[in-house]
Structure formats: C-alpha cells, structure tokens
Amino acid sequence: MARIRTIKPEAFVSESLAEVSVESERTFFGLLTQSDDHGRHRDNAAIIAGLLWPLRAEHTSVHVEDDLHQLANAGLICRYTGCDGRRYLHIVTWSEHQKIDKPSQSRLPSCPQHQAAARCAPCKGTCIKQAEDSPSALRGLAEASPNVPRTLDPAAPIAASPREDADGTSALRQAVLEDVVVTRQHPGVRSAGQGPFAEPSPNLPRSLGKGSTPGSRILDPGSLVPTGRTAPAADVSANQLVGEYVASCHERPPSDVIGHLGRITKKLLGEGIAPEHIRAGLANFAAHPKHPSVLTSMVNEAMNARSSGLVRPEIRPNVPAHQAWTNPSNAAAAYAEEL
Structure with missing residues (x-):
C-alpha cells in the first residue's frame, strides 16, 4: 500500500x-x-x-x-x-x-546487516536465523546446575533432601521422583517428568497424505493443452540473456529495442522454453537485425529446425518421398503399365 x-x-x-x-x-x-x-x-x-x-x-x-x-x-x-x-x-x-x-509492524523479514536487532515478521521478534548465525548465540552450559541431579541411577536409593517443604518433598523434587519411578517400572520408556494422561486426547493426528511436490501451485487458467515444459533454471534470467546479446553487438542497440527484447525473453522463459533456444534466437537476431518482434520466430526456428530440409518422409511413412519428374528416353518402357 x-x-x-x-x-x-x-x-x-x-x-x-x-x-x-x-x-x-x-x-x-x-x-x-x-x-x-x-x-x-x-x-x-x-x-x-x-x-x-x-x-x-x-x-x-x-x-x-x-x-x-x-x-x-x-x-x-x-x-x-x-x-x-x-x-x-x-x-x-x-x-x-x-x-x-x-x-506499524513490518510484515517483511529484517535485514541481517543493518537491522539485525529489529523485529522480523516471520520470526515474530528477533530473527531466529540471525541468532543462530551470531557468535553470541546461547551456548551449552559449562557445568550442571547444583540444584538438579546430574545422573539418576535406577538402582540407587532415593535420599531425602535436607531442604524440604512442609509436606516432605518440594515440587521440583516431586517431579524428579515421579520420573525415576516411571523409569524403574518401564526401563524402555524415557519420561520427561509428566504423568500419564487420564483419558486419550480427542484431537488425534490426522493421516498425512502424499507429500506436496515442490514448485508453484498457481495454474495458468488460459492453458488448456499441457505443453510438457518445465520452469527455466533459476540462475538464468531475461536480464542475463539480453545482456549477452548487447555485449555481442558492435554498438549498443537503442533502449526501445533492448526493452522489447527483454519483454519477449521474459515471456519465453515464463513459458518454459530452454535458455539455450532463446540464446540461439538472440544470436540469430544479432546476425540479422530486424524488428524485435521477430525474436519469437527465430527462437521457434532454433527449437524446431531440421537439417534434412523440407522433405520429411518419416512424418508419413506410408507415402513415398517426392521424386522429381524426368523425361524418359523410352516412353513406352517407362509408361508400359499406364499405356
């Protein structure tokens, strides 16, 4: 806005x-x-x-x-x-x-170079990714806290602490004791200190479907026939292809020509045409400069050109290839069946 x-x-x-x-x-x-x-x-x-x-x-x-x-x-x-x-x-x-x-609060991520301490919208605070990359991130504890037992041996007796509450056990120690009891009764189960649920949760996890394939989910409503093309490589852009064309010219083309070629190149990349075919079309356009609108035809020529000429018998295998007419020296022998 x-x-x-x-x-x-x-x-x-x-x-x-x-x-x-x-x-x-x-x-x-x-x-x-x-x-x-x-x-x-x-x-x-x-x-x-x-x-x-x-x-x-x-x-x-x-x-x-x-x-x-x-x-x-x-x-x-x-x-x-x-x-x-x-x-x-x-x-x-x-x-x-x-x-x-x-x-108002920004909806965009913060800049890691100039706004590292600013609020990051995806992280809802200081950027987590920046905090992980920062050398001042939270490190591991140098030593265990004296208030928490370091290792609990299931076979060792549980000794009472000299500093206990009036009921005989503090809240923190009560959680630790319950954890030890669960571990002794079920050696293969590691408890985090919580007790068992009285009843199962009604919000059970739903079954996951097939994994979503990467890529854009936006479909072109005007495309009725699938073309079978894939998106172009991310490292090739219209700016790069047009820049290569400008570099190959002896003199810098007019801005209108560069802009027109840029629009056509971007549209061809959006259709999934390979950058090699567009690069070949731009090379042909550089060798034979014309109106920029012919770039589409030159790219099509680079995509669908055949070295065998116009005669392609393989398209219609039941029809023999064309043979040029010749004047026979002996007409009776050449046209015996028709005569």
Whole structure:
C-alpha cells in the first residue's frame, strides 16, 4: 500500500543520488512511497516496475533491475535474502530522513546487516536465523546446575533432601521422583517428568497424505493443452540473456529495442522454453537485425529446425518421398503399365 513520504530539499544536492542515473533516482523516490514504515520492500524488479512505472512502457523490469543495481552500488539501498528465502531490500538511510509517528509492524523479514536487532515478521521478534548465525548465540552450559541431579541411577536409593517443604518433598523434587519411578517400572520408556494422561486426547493426528511436490501451485487458467515444459533454471534470467546479446553487438542497440527484447525473453522463459533456444534466437537476431518482434520466430526456428530440409518422409511413412519428374528416353518402357 502506497504511503505519503517526505523528500527533503537536500536530496537534490545529494552526492549519492548524483552517482546514479535520473531514472534510478526516480525509482528511489518511488520506493520511498511503496516501502513499509521500516523502509522494507520486496526485491522484485517486475513488481517495482508495475508500481512505479505503469504508464512508461519503455521503462521495463529490465531497466528497473539496472536501477536497483545502481542504487545498491551507491549505498542507497541494501538487497538481502530474508529468513524465508525470498529477496528483499530496504532503504539504508530510512530512519534518518523518514519520521513515522506511529509505525506499524513490518510484515517483511529484517535485514541481517543493518537491522539485525529489529523485529522480523516471520520470526515474530528477533530473527531466529540471525541468532543462530551470531557468535553470541546461547551456548551449552559449562557445568550442571547444583540444584538438579546430574545422573539418576535406577538402582540407587532415593535420599531425602535436607531442604524440604512442609509436606516432605518440594515440587521440583516431586517431579524428579515421579520420573525415576516411571523409569524403574518401564526401563524402555524415557519420561520427561509428566504423568500419564487420564483419558486419550480427542484431537488425534490426522493421516498425512502424499507429500506436496515442490514448485508453484498457481495454474495458468488460459492453458488448456499441457505443453510438457518445465520452469527455466533459476540462475538464468531475461536480464542475463539480453545482456549477452548487447555485449555481442558492435554498438549498443537503442533502449526501445533492448526493452522489447527483454519483454519477449521474459515471456519465453515464463513459458518454459530452454535458455539455450532463446540464446540461439538472440544470436540469430544479432546476425540479422530486424524488428524485435521477430525474436519469437527465430527462437521457434532454433527449437524446431531440421537439417534434412523440407522433405520429411518419416512424418508419413506410408507415402513415398517426392521424386522429381524426368523425361524418359523410352516412353513406352517407362509408361508400359499406364499405356
């Protein structure tokens, strides 16, 4: 949900903002309005492009990814992976320039580098993952407490403590004694100090079904025929493929061409087309530059091209291959059956 934020006059003479492009500066100002009350936001170029550049079709998610990269290099934002495994970002100087009267609790994980002590939404407090990685985490006890028995021998007699309550046994010692009695009666059962239940619990665990397969559960309502394709590899993105194409060009193509190719490449990756086929199509497009809309046809050509030419008898095995007409020297011998 967008919010009203403050932009100080000093922002326009900031040396940090002067290091990035004008488009990146606008993306930064837009992030101020879209981040929560702690300066956090999802690190997804497609989401940010839809929120901040809805009426600028020429500024695609590929350009927004470049804006975020510039802002991160300038130290204006910090991009991190939350304890839930997703990518997030937060504005580094948020607390210095934004004064929130009654900030609401963040629903996003905290940054392990700049907000380690802040509240983490998935952990409902200080981030558990950060606490485990911290060298100051809780370690094992150096020695056993003198108030708790270290080892209980089932065959040893139970001696009374000199410091007992009026009834003869303290509450803690009573729990320990019950634990020893249960252990002596049932040597194969290890008790945690609690007694047996008077009656079975009515909330019995339900039977678990088959394990859920990993991956997205969102189905495309427009797909009626399964394509059999799988999602592309996570380490290959549209930005990377278009970047390889730009690097192979002698001169940098216009921004409109790069943006159009980026949209088509992202759509092809979303359909599950292998990155090798898209890379081959981009290589063909670099060798024969045309309108960016022909990239889809070039990728299809790289996927379904056959080296055997147009004649493919294996498709219709009952029909013989085409044979070019020749003028026979002896017509009577060549067409004896027809004559």
